[in-house]
Amino acid sequence: MHWSKSAPAVLLGVAAVMTAAAQQAPPTPLPRFVVVVDAAHGGDDTGGKLGSGTLEKAANLAMSVRLRSLLGARGISVVTTRESDVAVDANRRAEIANRVNAGACLSLHATDSGSGIHLFASSLAPAQPARFPAWKTAQAAWVTRSLAFAGVLNSALDHAGIGVTLSRTALPGIDSMTCPALAVEIGPQRGEDNKIGSEPDDADYQARVAASLAAAIVQWRTEGRQP
Amino acid sequence: MIPRYQKILFVVLVIASLAMGVVLWQLRERAHRRLVAGESSTPTTAPEVAPAEQATLVAANDADNSLLPQVHSLPLPADSGARARAVLGRLLDLYADPEAKHPVPGGAASVMQVFLLPASSDAQSKDALAQLAVVNLASSFAASHPAGLQTESLTIDSICATLRANLPHVAEVRFLVDGQTRATLAGHADLTRTYLTALAESAEGTKP
Numbered sequence: 001m002h003w004s005k006s007a008p009a010v011l012l013g014v015a016a017v018m019t020a021a022a023q024q025a026p027p028t029p030l031p032r033f034v035v036v037v038d039a040a041h042g043g044d045d046t047g048g049k050l051g052s053g054t055l056e057k058a059a060n061l062a063m064s065v066r067l068r069s070l071l072g073a074r075g076i077s078v079v080t081t082r083e084s085d086v087a088v089d090a091n092r093r094a095e096i097a098n099r100v101n102a103g104a105c106l107s108l109h110a111t112d113s114g115s116g117i118h119l120f121a122s123s124l125a126p127a128q129p130a131r132f133p134a135w136k137t138a139q140a141a142w143v144t145r146s147l148a149f150a151g152v153l154n155s156a157l158d159h160a161g162i163g164v165t166l167s168r169t170a171l172p173g174i175d176s177m178t179c180p181a182l183a184v185e186i187g188p189q190r191g192e193d194n195k196i197g198s199e200p201d202d203a204d205y206q207a208r209v210a211a212s213l214a215a216a217i218v219q220w221r222t223e224g225r226q227p
Numbered sequence: 228m229i230p231r232y233q234k235i236l237f238v239v240l241v242i243a244s245l246a247m248g249v250v251l252w253q254l255r256e257r258a259h260r261r262l263v264a265g266e267s268s269t270p271t272t273a274p275e276v277a278p279a280e281q282a283t284l285v286a287a288n289d290a291d292n293s294l295l296p297q298v299h300s301l302p303l304p305a306d307s308g309a310r311a312r313a314v315l316g317r318l319l320d321l322y323a324d325p326e327a328k329h330p331v332p333g334g335a336a337s338v339m340q341v342f343l344l345p346a347s348s349d350a351q352s353k354d355a356l357a358q359l360a361v362v363n364l365a366s367s368f369a370a371s372h373p374a375g376l377q378t379e380s381l382t383i384d385s386i387c388a389t390l391r392a393n394l395p396h397v398a399e400v401r402f403l404v405d406g407q408t409r410a411t412l413a414g415h416a417d418l419t420r421t422y423l424t425a426l427a428e429s430a431e432g433t434k435p
Binding site for chain 2: 120171
């Protein structure tokens with residue numbers, strides 16, 4: 001190859017143009033914040049049976065649809081693990097959450113026992129992030145973030161006058177997720193006399209819980225992006 | 228024509244066979260008499276009732292998601308496995324009460340066996356005498372257990388914490404249902420993993 005005498009000048013010119021273009025380029029957009037909403041059970045796995053006679057899998061799906069709509073209205077991308085009455089393996093649920101690099105994941109459950117909302121984080125001991133984490137304990141590196149996320153949900157639900165209990169337990173799907181992940185179990189709302197005021201599949205009750213969860217997720221997104 | 232020596236040999240063999248049969252029969256009778264003599268079924272001694280002792284039952288409460296210890300007096304056998312079964316039986320009797328704060332049908336009969344085995348090397352590195360308790364539950368208990376993350380977790384945690392409170396060397400607990408491994412208790416709580424009693428103990432007394 002034969003270089004002319006003007007080649008260095010041309011190269012310098014190209015470099016100057018590229019530098020100017022880089023300076024004028026818009027700032028890198030923030031990574032997309034995706035929430036995974038996981039309606040637990042489905043298909044042959046019916047879950048429990050609620051006092052109203054509704055199967056847990058149906059109540060979970062209804063709640064998932066409500067939450068997805070509210071989050072979508074707030075400009076948050078939502079990925080659901082199921083949109084109909086189909087069986088989804090626990091590993092598949094974790095795969096979905098991990099593939100989209102979720103900013104938060106909520107696994108929705110419903111029960112007839114206890115009262116209010118039961119929040120569960122993984123019982124895995126916190127661990128340092130690893131390049132190749134073990135599948136069954138991948139959540140260990142995220143437990144601290146999950147517990148912080150639980151605190152935000154707790155505040156929002158408490159603010160809405162909905163009782164909350166926080167616990168940690170072994171959760172096969174969530175234990176494999178590499179994102180802040182929680183199980184949210186909706187129990188009946190009880191009065192002072194311990195009588196059930198609202199069943200977990202009650203539309204108004206679900207709407208109140210979904211609104212609180214959506215508000216908490218918006219707050220979580222804001223807090224997560226602060227330096 | 229059969230030779231004479233063959234006839235004599237035949238008779239001798241028949242006599243020897245009969246003699247051996249008689250001896251064998253006598254030996255069998257003698258062994259049977261010895262066996263019966265050693266296993267007399269006559270009730271010559273009164274059944275031994277274990278003395279009542281204080282046992283700590285870590286009882287669950289669905290209303291506030293808490294585990295609180297209660298002291299009960301109950302007969303406890305000397306054998307560790309039987310002792311564990313007796314304690315868990317009383318705990319599940321509490322839950323079988325219609326007014327229970329953590330209602331679960333079934334009662335004491337739901338705990339079929341409790342086996343105590345050496346724990347994993349991890350647990351033994353902290354306590355040389357650490358044990359793994361394998362709790363075999365009845366399938367009727369699992370089938371009638373209310374479904375839910377909270378209620379199932381409370382049952383598991385209260386069993387683990389109760390074992391730890393009464394048998395301090397029990398560091399790990401695994402569950403079987405009718406002698407088989409089972410994925411979940413009633414659709415939620417994972418029964419395939421080994422539970423650490425130290426974690427259940429730390430949850431004891433917790434309230435929201």
